[in-house]
Amino acid sequence: MRGLRPPAFSSASRSREEPPPREVRSGAATRSPAGVTAAEHGSALWASRLSPRGAEDQALAGGIMVTEQEVEAIGQVLVDPKQPLQARFRALFTLRGLGGPGAIAWISRAFDDDSALLKHELAYCLGQMQDSRAIPVLTGVLRDTRQEPMVRHEAGEALGAIGNPQALELLRQYCSDPVVEVAETCQLAVRRLEWLQQHPGQPTVAGPYLSVDPAPPAEERDMGQLREALLDETLPLFDRYRAMFALRNAGGQEAALALAEGLRCGSALFRHEVGYVLGQLQHEAAVPQLAATLARPAESPMVRHECAEALGAIARPSCLAALHAHAADPERVVRESCLVALDMYEQESGPFQQDRPEQPRPPP
Ligand SMILES: [Fe+2]
Ligand SMILES: [Fe+2]
Numbered sequence: 001m002r003g004l005r006p007p008a009f010s011s012a013s014r015s016r017e018e019p020p021p022r023e024v025r026s027g028a029a030t031r032s033p034a035g036v037t038a039a040e041h042g043s044a045l046w047a048s049r050l051s052p053r054g055a056e057d058q059a060l061a062g063g064i065m066v067t068e069q070e071v072e073a074i075g076q077v078l079v080d081p082k083q084p085l086q087a088r089f090r091a092l093f094t095l096r097g098l099g100g101p102g103a104i105a106w107i108s109r110a111f112d113d114d115s116a117l118l119k120h121e122l123a124y125c126l127g128q129m130q131d132s133r134a135i136p137v138l139t140g141v142l143r144d145t146r147q148e149p150m151v152r153h154e155a156g157e158a159l160g161a162i163g164n165p166q167a168l169e170l171l172r173q174y175c176s177d178p179v180v181e182v183a184e185t186c187q188l189a190v191r192r193l194e195w196l197q198q199h200p201g202q203p204t205v206a207g208p209y210l211s212v213d214p215a216p217p218a219e220e221r222d223m224g225q226l227r228e229a230l231l232d233e234t235l236p237l238f239d240r241y242r243a244m245f246a247l248r249n250a251g252g253q254e255a256a257l258a259l260a261e262g263l264r265c266g267s268a269l270f271r272h273e274v275g276y277v278l279g280q281l282q283h284e285a286a287v288p289q290l291a292a293t294l295a296r297p298a299e300s301p302m303v304r305h306e307c308a309e310a311l312g313a314i315a316r317p318s319c320l321a322a323l324h325a326h327a328a329d330p331e332r333v334v335r336e337s338c339l340v341a342l343d344m345y346e347q348e349s350g351p352f353q354q355d356r357p358e359q360p361r362p363p364p
Pocket of ligand 1: 153154157272
């Protein structure tokens with residue numbers, strides 16, 4: 001799967017501030033002017049989903065033109081349980097990049113799958129698309145107690161990410177859900193929506209990462225203060241998340257190590273978000289803590305899953321042993337995450353990723 005990112009489509013060739021206009025048109029050509037198919041682009045988008053470059057790709061995805069038949073072909077891959085998981089994830093990320101009601105409809109259809117990993121990613125993508133037309137399906141998933149906690153959590157988070165106050169009443173109802181991860185997620189989502197109401201006109205996506213986060217980054221810049229806020233379990237989760245995203249945006253080894261300390265904090269939801277953020281940061285300093293958390297059988301599968309994917313995103317040789325060690329883990333969501341992470345590793349360490357700025361690459 002190496003080499004799917006053509007040089008003509010590399011992030012260096014376009015400004016992050018100037019995404020091209022959305023051009024998803026029925027009956028239009030299936031290739032962008034750069035010669036990239038939607039499916040190829042979905043691969044690149046999936047492979048770098050966590051990184052700033054991934055966010056940039058997300059913006060660029062609007063430049064891909066597809067036919068309705070191609071959207072359908074991509075959707076069919078997503079909903080087909082016989083397809084390999086990696087192919088289904090790529091289809092999902094392609095649909096996410098394309099956006100629109102057709103993409104939302106296909107993504108919605110996959111919620112009756114039996115992979116919690118895939119379903120939670122469906123909800124994540126619907127949230128990141130920030131399209132209010134996804135509110136009904138996400139509402140259904142949050143309400144459906146047959147769905148795994150990890151999936152319901154992601155539906156709640158997505159309802160917060162969309163940013164439409166229409167979801168507030170529902171989210172308030174689920175702030176006391178018996179599943180603690182769901183309750184905490186809804187509390188955060190309510191705080192986010194209230195924050196947006198109190199700060200009208202503020203960009204919902206700011207800083208080097210274009211992901212829609214469950215909380216805005218703190219304004220504090222002092223790393224010591226941010227670390228303290230992150231690890232202070234007496235503070236509201238929303239404030240600790242704000243410190244988390246400010247540390248991520250600051251980047252570097254000090255931030256990575258402070259965040260990695262968060263993998264020992266009390267809330268599984270918090271720890272899983274730390275894992276996710278460390279994947280975005282892609283700093284090798286966090287690899288030992290991520291690998292140790294992945295290896296802890298008593299840890300929540302949701303946290304172990306996020307650590308596995310972070311190791312795939314960091315994509316250094318030091319990550320490989322841990323991913324291989326858990327590729328047959330008895331916990332399905334962990335096992336599948338390792339497979340997906342190994343796929344990401346392949347992409348992240350592919351020939352078009354040699355210019356990553358965070359860390360010098362060790363000699364081969
Ligand atoms: Fe999550
Ligand atoms: Fe996740």
